Every structure is written in structure tokens, then in C-alpha cells.
Amino acid sequence: MASAQERLIADRDGILALVASLDADWHSVVNASVQANVDDEHDPEGATIAFERARIESSLARARAHLADIEDALRRLDDGTYGVCERCGGAIADGRLQARPSTRTCITCAGT
Numbered sequence: 183m184a185s186a187q188e189r190l191i192a193d194r195d196g197i198l199a200l201v202a203s204l205d206a207d208w209h210s211v212v213n214a215s216v217q218a219n220v221d222d223e224h225d226p227e228g229a230t231i232a233f234e235r236a237r238i239e240s241s242l243a244r245a246r247a248h249l250a251d252i253e254d255a256l257r258r259l260d261d262g263t264y265g266v267c268e269r270c271g272g273a274i275a276d277g278r279l280q281a282r283p284s285t286r287t288c289i290t291c292a293g294t
Contacts, residue, residue, distance in 0.1 A: 187259055189283045194252045201245045208238045251284040267291050 184192070215231045258264040265274050269291035278289055285292070 186264060186279060186283060187256070189280070190252055190255050190259070193283055194249065194256075197245055197249045197252065201242065201249065204238055204242045204245060208235065208242065211235050211238060248284070251286075254286075255284040269294075 211231060211234050215235075255264060258266075265279060266272070267274055267288040268286045270288065272288050272290075274285060274288045278285055
């Protein structure tokens with residue numbers, strides 16, 4: 183079974199690849215709209231381009247937030263607080279850490 187650090191690093195690598203892909207997608211959409219000289223308000227394709235840009239930006243924000251959570255979990259691993267609930271100070275169950283390696287709370291506190 184992979185260690186917490188191995189799971190977090192693998193998760194971080196996957197998120198970094200996702201961020202790079204989404205960033206490339208975002209730049210492609212923006213470049214295409216600039217080259218097409220699209221007027222979002224009057225061009226029928228403008229709404230689609232605006233939607234795609236917003237969708238990618240939202241996905242990028244979620245991925246970057248997840249990346250920050252992973253980096254924080256790696257820091258907690260280094261300082262010995264990984265697996266300790268940030269709310270109650272109790273232990274976070276191994277099963278929860280395996281399912282959500284960057285979690286900060288035990289299952290009880292997560293539900294409140």
C-alpha cells in the first residue's frame with residue numbers, strides 16, 4: 183500500500199498535469215477569440231466562447247485550490263500534524279486519509 187506521502191505526491195502530479203492542460207485550453211480559447219475578433223454580445227459564437235472561458239477558469243480555480251490543499255497536507259506530513267483533525271484535534275481515520283489524502287478534518291467534524 184502506498185504511503186501518505188506517495189499518495190499526495192501522485193495526486194499533486196496529476197493535478198499539476200491537469201492545471202497545465204486547462205491552462206493550455208484557456209489560452210487556446212482566448213487566442214481563438216482574439217483572432218476571430220469575436221463580439222460576445224452580438225456574435226452567436228460569442229456566448230459559447232464566453233461559456234468555455236468561464237468553464238475552464240472555474241476548473242482551473244478548483245484544481246489550484248486542490249493543489250494548495252495537497253501542498254498543505256505535505257507540509258502537515260513534514261511537521262507531524264498530518265492525520266490530526268484541525269477542528270477537534272482527534273485522529274483522522276486511515277480510510278478517510280486513503281480516500282481523501284489532503285483532508286483536514288475527521289469524518290465527524292466534516293459533517294458539521
